[in-house]
Amino acid sequence: MENQPDILLQAKSITKKFGGVVALNDVNLDVHTGKVNVIVGENGAGKSTLMKILSGVYPDYEGKLLLNNEQVNFNNPKEAMQKGIAIIHQELNLIPYLSIAENIFLGREIQNAFGIIDSKQMNQKTKELLKRLDCNLNPKMLVSELRVGEQQLIEIAKALLEEAKIVIMDEPTSAISDTEVESLFKIIESLKKDNVSILYISHKLDELFLIADRFIGLRDGKTVGTIENVKEATKDDLIRLMVGRDIKNLYKKDVVSFGDEIFRVENISLPNPNNKANFLIKDINFSVKKGEVLGIFGLMGAGRTELLETLFGLHPKVMSGSVFIDNKAVKIKSVMDAVENGLGLVPEDRKEDGLVLQMEISKNVSMANVDEVVKNGFLNTKLEALLSKKYIESLKIKTPSEKQLSKNLSGGNQQKVVLSKWLATTPKILFLDEPTRGIDVNAKNEIYHLINNLAKDGLGIIVVSSELPEIMAISDRILVLSNSKISGEFNQENANEQVIMKAATS
Incomplete structure (x- = not known):
């Protein structure tokens, strides 16, 4: 394998806005080759937004990306994949009514000499990928039949198929068991030996010290520092990097x-x-x-x-x-x-079961308690706004207003909206x-x-x-x-x- 530069990917002066909200402000990032580059920061710090820029999900931004010292511009994730960048999203990105194998090979199906999709070969390769994850699921199972943790493993398998040079993992262990986490960490070590760079996001601080080669801090949409000597770092050091203060x-x-x-x-x-x-x-x-x-x-x-x-x-x-x-x-x-x-239930999968992502915060909050905001048969928008503002304040939901679409919130703030919805039912x-x-x-x-x-x-x-x-x-x-x-x-x-x-x- 040819020697690769120490820095494989650079983000320079990256700024990203959603309407009037600045999600990233002049962010700079170096991705070291063959290392686990851990991105840490509070919810809303901009971690997932930055990852989506690096992987082509968001093509519209200010600043530039350099891959192997050459500027690149990705219009979509497929272009990023072609350059060797794969992403495992925090929010699962699977089609429920396709099989595991069909999801993994979506857009890159194996065809025989007659141009017909070779399902048998796809199922066999899927079985081999899942075996690397110590997962014995049947490749023919529909994704809709899987629990959240099993779906997360399918996302990881999709990235492994790419044999990418940069693998972005956004909360990959959020819904998998300890045994599956151990398997994932073994896979990460194997990828490092092949000189693959890992960009890794997790809020489980204890696990980060097991795999990190370096920490990069994001705070309020800005890069705020790095910790290169992970062996001497403590959890308090990491928390200070994330929040800019000690959490006592x-x-x-x-x-x-x-x-x-x-x-x-x-x-x-x-x-x-x-x-x-x-x-x-x-x-x-x-x-x-x-x-x-x-x-x-x-x-x-x-x-x-x-x-x-x-x-x-x-x-x-x-x-x-x-x-x-x-x-x-x-x-x-x-x-x-x-x-x-x-009874109230805050479900495991907020994206699928907890929220209507295309709706405003205020409408999500009032959804389970419509009688509170409907008077004389009509929706009282003032009452709806007051109800949502109450929980925006008490749960410290980061949003410019109650009219913000739920899909534009960070994962943690989306979860707080789900909590608000059920608390509103008293x-x-x-x-x-x-x-x-x-x-x-x-x-x-x-x-x-x-x-x-x-x-x-x-x-x-x-x-x-x-x-x-x-x-x-x-x-x-x-x-x-x-x-x-x-x-x-x-x-x-x-x-x-x-x-x-x-x-x-x-």
């Missing part, structure tokens, strides 16, 4: 006095639609008191999300078991029933499925305090998270799911990572 007193849960039982489930089960002899969740029993935060932890496939969906009325025809609210049996046969009984019990996925360390702290304050107000809160330190920090009590059943229960006094992980793998 990171979240520590307040002691909250519990009230009466507010929510109880008995013998909740959900059969597997593809194999009715098996169950996605089986014989689940637990209760939650007013003011209590119940954490639910489990590895991928344990049934965490399926449990929340079932309790929220998404599988009424096939689920079994009983639900009690305020000690009264209730029938939840639809999402409408769930909302009317005081729920009794709030289900939070991965509530801080893709949210930076400072915003996570804000969400943790919000959860704590909601508990103080008497809500019953159930939190699902794949981040074990998060579950331990915010929960009064922790249930562990394994193989679709509860395999352990712990309180703050007897919970530690070892016992919880042992229960999760039992």
Whole structure:
């Protein structure tokens, strides 16, 4: 392999505006060859916007890109791919009703000598790619049948197919299991040995120290510095680079006095639609008191999300078991029933299930509580604006106004809009499925305090998270799911990572 320059890609004086909002302001970036170049910054710092410029998603910007010291201009991602730049987006970019193989080979299908698509060869190559990720999914499965974490692996496989010289990974571990993260890191090490450059974004600070060769800080749309000596850097150094200050007193849960039982489930089960002899969740029993935060932890496939969906009325025809609210049996046969009984659900996938991205913040916030903003049969836009402004302020949503389209917000701010939507219904019990996925360390702290304050107000809160330190920090009590059943229960006094992980793998 020919020697490549130490700096493979340069971004010089990059500025990008969305209307009157400046997302990037005179950004400069060097991508070192064969290194993991980690980009850190709070939500809204401009990380994803910069990556989309580098990968051809946003062709309209000020400044210039140099690849191997030659200026390049990408009009679309395909042109960037042809130059050896592949991106794995934070928000998944797959077509749900095509198969895994068809998604991976979309736009680059393998054809036989007669110009006919060679599905057999595509399926075989897809199988080989997935094997590198320790993934045994059938290449013929539809993407719509996959969980979020499995879809993330398909995105990674798409980039691996490119054999790119620069691979951009935007939150690639946000929804995959610890085992899959280990596999990804092995793949990254293998790519480095082939002199591939990695641009990597993640809010999981602990994992960054395992793979980073250097850190580049973005803050308020500007580059603010680098850390080249990663071995001597600390988490505090990284936080200072991200936010420009020390974050003292990171979240520590307040002691909250519990009230009466507010929510109880008995013998909740959900059969597997593809194999009715098996169950996605089986014989689940637990209760939650007013003011209590119940954490639910489990590895991928344990049934965490399926449990929340079932309790929220998404599988009424096939689920079994009983639900009690305020000690009264209730029938939840639809999402409408769930909302009317005081339940709210912040879903795992905000893009697909939590928001209408083409709509304004104000309309997303009021969507689950239309009666609040409709008077005499007409939408009262003033009430709608007041409702959304209340949550923009209290949740510190970064936006020029409530009229901003939700698609133009950063991932973390989109998540805050989803939270606002359900808080606007004044729920009794709030289900939070991965509530801080893709949210930076400072915003996570804000969400943790919000959860704590909601508990103080008497809500019953159930939190699902794949981040074990998060579950331990915010929960009064922790249930562990394994193989679709509860395999352990712990309180703050007897919970530690070892016992919880042992229960999760039992």
